Amino acid sequence: KAGVTQTPRYLIKTRGQQVTLSCSPISGHRSVSWYQQTPGQGLQFLFEYFSETQRNKGNFPGRFSGRQFSNSRSEMNVSTLELGDSALYLCASSSKWWTAGGETQYFGPGTRLLVL
Amino acid sequence: AQKVTQAQTEISVVEKEDVTLDCVYETRDTTYYLFWYKQPPSGELVFLIRRNSFDEQNEISGRYSWNFQKSTSSFNFTITASQVVDSAVYFCALSETTNYGQNFVFGPGTRLSVLP
Numbered sequence: 039k040a041g042v043t044q045t046p047r048y049l050i051k052t053r054g055q056q057v058t059l060s061c062s063p064i065s066g067h068r069s070v071s072w073y074q075q076t077p078g079q080g081l082q083f084l085f086e087y088f089s090e091t092q093r094n095k096g097n098f099p100g101r102f103s104g105r106q107f108s109n110s111r112s113e114m115n116v117s118t119l120e121l122g123d124s125a126l127y128l129c130a131s132s133s134k135w136w137t138a139g140g141e142t143q144y145f146g147p148g149t150r151l152l153v154l
Numbered sequence: 155a156q157k158v159t160q161a162q163t164e165i166s167v168v169e170k171e172d173v174t175l176d177c178v179y180e181t182r183d184t185t186y187y188l189f190w191y192k193q194p195p196s197g198e199l200v201f202l203i204r205r206n207s208f209d210e211q212n213e214i215s216g217r218y219s220w221n222f223q224k225s226t227s228s229f230n231f232t233i234t235a236s237q238v239v240d241s242a243v244y245f246c247a248l249s250e251t252t253n254y255g256q257n258f259v260f261g262p263g264t265r266l267s268v269l270p
Binding site for chain 1 (some may be wrong): 255
């Protein structure tokens with residue numbers, strides 16, 4: 039079974055631009071969660087999607103948005119990039135809505151975004 | 155706001171030693187979840203355990219064990235007979251109920267180095 043894939047793996051953008059990151063969950067998994075990791079703020083939860091609906095959300099401004107498609111693939115978008123958005127963005131998949139059950143999460147390798 | 159404290163920033167042990175990673179949390183929720191994650195040098199996050207606030211039973215999985223004590227708001231993680239492959243950063247996390255569902259608050263992590 040293929041694992042969680044994230045594309046692209048590395049990305050360089052400039053301030054003010056927008057970026058879209060993609061996450062393909064493990065086949066059959068319907069929950070996708072996104073996380074941001076920076077040296078300063080550490081690991082932070084962005085949001086979780088299950089069956090195309092956002093179920094949970096962290097404390098991020100509206101510039102951070104996401105969506106999930108009918109095949110469970112998810113995209114995360116950041117508009118008007120700031121230097122502080124430079125981070126490793128991780129996504130994870132699980133078969134059940136993460137807070138509704140005790141299923142294991144599986145993480146992708148992450149997308150490293152650098153904002154100049 | 156919820157808070158997760160991992161007071162040990164870095165720990166070094168020699169292989170085969172036992173090591174305990176501390177996690178203390180603050181929450182106003184009556185129902186919540188606690189988690190442990192591992193991030194090896196490769197960077198890919200690995201989910202280890204999820205525990206809900208109603209289940210205070212200790213958990214053992216191979217060389218790993220977790221001690222959840224609601225009375226002291228702690229959820230400590232012990233590795234028995236540590237191995238070099240256990241070298242990683244370990245994160246404790248706590249769920250938080252918000253107006254947008256659940257948020258997940260991470261501790262700053264404990265870097266464990268297991269020396270041969």
